[in-house]
Amino acid sequence: MRKNIKYLKLICTLVLFLFFLLLGKQTAAEKSTQVNPDADIARSSLNIKKYGAIGDGVSDDTVSIQDAFNELANGQSLYFPPGNYKINDTLQFYGKQNIGIIGHEAKIIMTNNTKNIMRLGNGAGGASIRYHISGLDINGGSTSGYAIGVDTGGGTYMQNCIIQDCQIYNCNTGIYLGGDYNVILNNTFESCTKAGILNDCSSYALIEGNTFKTCFNSINLQLPYYNEVLNNHVIESSNFGILVGGTAKSEVHCLIANNIILGANNLVVKGLTGIWIVAGVGKVEINNNLVAYCGQHGIKSLGNDVSIISNRCYNNNVSGIIVDNCSRNSLIGNKCYDNGHDGIDIVNRGSNHLILNNQCYDDQMRKTQGYGLVIAATQFGCLVQGNEFLNNKLDGVSDGTYNHSKINYSFNVDGRT
The missing domain is CATH 1.20.5 (Single alpha-helices involved in coiled-coils or other helix-helix interfaces)
Known part of the structure; x- marks a missing residue:
């Protein structure tokens, strides 16, 4: 046994x-068959170090990086290995198609504060088509130029380009867009003295998942067309979080949705308006955004045919939402509370606004929000229905006279006797 x-x-x-x-x-x-992503990129790309780039943070790598790009054929990628690459002149990265520019854990440092950093269009017909730029850390060194962009004029443009997972800081402008069908995805912008993203006459652009910190303006859309601005996070901009501007197109068909725009550490940022639609621009949808602690207004619309739906605007220094000197805005299902002046202001001349199912209240011990709704006597043809204007400092509604014959009130809860 x-x-x-x-x-x-x-x-x-x-x-x-x-x-x-x-x-x-x-x-x-x-283990022998596992793919190392960096090694795979390096094998299939032109490595800037093979052209003399050092990446030690001391040597000037401008010429070496430019030489490497000049050798790229259409369809190839330029690879930045980990390192600190100092440059003193603009990298001319235009005139090619289907190009990758890849640099995880690679930092580009500009030492000349009068220069742009990476030019994707030269203002004289040079273009960049189907570029994919990812993973770069770009320090502008307080440059007066842009980090990535185009020089406008002369037929220059960037088209079908993707810029993602980059960190851009200490620039005048982070990304200067010009062209169509571009995607700006999951980047971080910090301390840009003009704008994080400036979109100049660009159609069908997607700006999604980016973070902006202490930029003067975060997202500036000038003459956009069918742009989507989604799921971005703006912290402590100085002037505005998102602006839709220009005067040439009365119908821009832009969507601004699911963004968060905040002052710093729950403190009001002086001068900041969260979302601003300028006069002459129309057909914009502003949906499901959170806007708080702005020194001015949460959302400001001077454009016609703007939809402002299901947003939260609170603790802004003036109004949660202001509609000024325009027509046919739809304000539906918004919550505006604890603001410094009023919940919703409909001011100056205008007509045919819909104000439906909004909640405007003040639940602070020391109330600051004067009225839930202020609507000027110069407005006409407006429908105010199904709203709750309760517990505000002064009253639910101010319209000059509570029996304003040009305003249709119905089914509101506003605390009137």
């Missing part, structure tokens, strides 16, 4: 030994 147990133990030991031996071989084989 003991002998049988002894043989059984020996057999089990041999089986376990063979099992772990085979497992070790299998694991080694698996």
Whole structure:
């Protein structure tokens, strides 16, 4: 019996030994077939270090990086290995198609504060088509130029380009867009003295998932057309969080949705308006954004045919939402509370606004929000229905006279006697 147990133990030991031996071989084989992303990129790309770039944070790598780009054929990628690459002149990255510019853990440092950093269009017909720029850390060194962009005029443009997962800071402008069908995705912009993103006459652009910190303006859309601004996070801009501007197109068909725009550390930022639609611009949808602690207004519309739906605007220094000197705005299902002046202001001349199912209230111990709704006597043809204007400092509604014949009130809860 003991002998049988002894043989059984020996057999089990041999089986376990063979099992772990085979497992070790299998694991080694698996490791040998695993793909290293950086190594794979390096094998399929032109490595700037092969053209003399050092990346030690001391040497000037401008010429080496430019030489590497000049050697790229259409369809190739330019690879920045980890390192700190100092440059003193603009990198001319235009005139090619289907190009990748990839640099995870690679930092570009500009030492000349009068220069742009990476030019994707030269203002004289040079263009960039289907570029994919990812993973770069760009320090502008307080440059007066842009980090990535085009020089306007002369037919220059960038088209079908993707810029993602980059960190851009200490520039005048982070990304200067010109062209169509571009995507700006999951980047971080910090301390840009003019704008994080300036979109100049660009159609069908997607700006999504980006973070902006202490930029003067975060997202500036000038003459856009079918732009989408989604899921971005703006912290402590000085002037505005998102602006839709220009005067040439009365119907821009832009969507601004699911963004968060905040002052710093729950403190009001003087001068900041969260979302601003300028006069002459129309057909904009502003949906489901959170805007708080702005020194001016949460949302400001001077454009016609603007939809402002399901936004939260609170603790802004003036109004949660202001509609000024325009027509046919729809304010539906918004919450405006604890603002410094009023919940919703409809001011100056205008007509045919819909104000439906909004909640405007003040639940602070020391109330600051004067009225839930202020609507000027110069407005006409407006419908105010299904709203709650409760517990404000002064009253629910101010319209000059509570029996304003040009305003249709129905089914509101506003605290009137």
